[in-house]
Amino acid sequence: MASFEVIGGNKLKGDIYPQGAKNEALQILCAVLLTAEPVTISNIPDIRDVNKLIELLRELGVHVKQLAPDTYLFRADNINLDYLESEKFVELGRSIRGSVMIVGPLLARFGQAKMPKPGGDKIGRRRLDTHFAGLEKLGARFNYDTPDIFYSATADRLKGAYMLLDEASVTGTANILMGAVLAEGTTTIYNAACEPYIQQLCRMLIRMGAKISGVGSNLLVIDGVEKLQGTEHVMLPDMIEIGSFMGLAAMTGSEITIKNCRIPELGLIPDTFQRLGVKMEFQGDDIYIPEQDHYEVDTYIDGSILNISDHTWPGLTPDLLSVALVTATQAKGTVLIHQKMFESRLFFVDKLIDMGAQIILCDPHRATVIGMNNHIPLRGIRMTSPDIRAGVALLIAALSAEGRSIIDNVEQIDRGYQNIDGRLNAIGAQIRRI
The missing domain is CATH 3.65.10.10 (Enolpyruvate transferase domain)
Structure with a gap:
């Protein structure tokens, strides 16, 4: 210590x-899972939580190449879903709060996701209900293993839905948004978080081919698309x-x-x-x-x-x-x-x-x-x-x-x-x- x-x-x-913004980095990094094409992200902070998430993505099968001290190229074209069963995944996932945001992208693109209860600061209750309730409205099915504190989710292709979030959760909004961009049909998220980090994520997804309106407001409307392309992104x-x-x-x-x-x-x-x-x-x-x-x-x-x-x-x-x-x-x-x-x-x-x-x-x-x-x-x-x-x-x-x-x-x-x-x-x- x-x-x-x-x-x-x-x-x-x-x-x-x-x-670079820590809280933006955690959701932007998870968004690379939405496409098989290269995504380049700049102004990434060299901090423990972000580095652990990059390690988790690498172990999951994402090709990671550091281009400069604060710039990385990611290509998620060979994802190994079996990694989600490993003890190393459990250990890494439990060590950082932001790991929960891999669930939306994995469900949207591969139809399955798993997640140990994420870690982070001990600052009081930090429930995940908003994440799961929103993704369930898109058609995901969740199972919670109480003894192991482990979540698993499956879905056929997610389908758009209307939802009124019970709290304007930043990470919850990001997770649902990343699920909705590849869902079939239209998703409306009311009481969405509208922090600059969410606006940055929306702009990145739009450059990747997503159709999102209402950016900057608490009412997001997402028309799902079949696939997303690569992009470049600079963090705040x-x-x-x-x-x-x-x-x-x-x-x-x-x-x-x-x-x-x-x-x-x-x-x-x-x-x-x-x-x-x-x-x-x-x-x-x-x-x-x-x-x-x-x-x-x-x-x-x-x-x-x-x-x-x-x-x-x-x-x-x-x-x-x-x-x-x-x-x-x-x-x-x-x-x-x-x-x-x-x-x-x-x-x-x-x-x-x-x-x-x-x-x-x-x-x-x-x-x-x-x-x-x-x-x-x-x-x-x-x-x-x-x-x-x-x-x-x-x-x-x-x-x-x-x-x-x-x-x-x-x-x-x-x-x-x-x-x-x-x-x-x-x-x-x-x-x-x-």
Whole structure:
């Protein structure tokens, strides 16, 4: 198990480039299973979860060729469905959340799929009902092996259907969408997720020959086609990482330029950090954050306490609430952080409290943060990263703190952030992997 030794209190300065979007990569990679023709994908982040999914695809029979550090060619013309019976598949599938999105493409193209219960962050209940209910409406038949926690599905050719999703699940929408593009007839998905990642997947599928309307809305209409062709695709920069750098700059009083951000795709992220007091300037497609010794939380018009909460797109992504919370600890003012989607995602605040932060954990979903206006810096401690997003929030806290911190279990951070220690050290951080 690796750890980070962090010497805090240093101001950072310079340019930093966000990696490709992790959450987009997981669904885009699964989409290569929909065609036997070559698919080239660029701006793929070199992170543990993505690399494991690429390994799973390779073991499944997809020809994988790395063309550049962030660019791969995939050709799924010789799929070995017997691999789905292997122990190696079970081990890999259970280690990453995104593996569930192979089910839709495999059902659509081959009429069968299997899946162990996928892994991922332990942040509360993350049900798969939306995936399976949607694919069942397309004609799939599911069986759940309770003792082995293993799902299997079969189908003749999937058939289009109307469905109203019970939740706007991003991965659920992606899975159903990838099943529907090769289904017979028309599929209507209402209450579909419409995050930029889903829009990117739709645009990629359309280039492959799919017929999809309503892209960018929560009402998708898909006319199934017989087959799809190959394509090239460039992934977005990771909006979660961009938001993390905004919080990092404020917490450390640093002057940072975040490069090539695709600002129109960021939604409420810049506005949210601006409401926390973070100053920023948009310079073309870059975001410049000047050095700030103090920053102040906004209030509502009537003077009441600001409430930052997660919502489905175009609301704030839940993946950034951990960073927003840690950013608020050194702001001037008070803010209520309301994590609506996952009931275990705020439990990392006990580490921040040990560092000296003023936080009241009201219940599993809400925390009140009383900012200290940089009058009392956080202090370095030893702590453990519980999940990807809390892990990077703790790293930000450690970089702002006085003294030395140790963060254990940084493999969690590596699952979502590419060479984060090396990139931050290049602009003045002191992080040592031990």
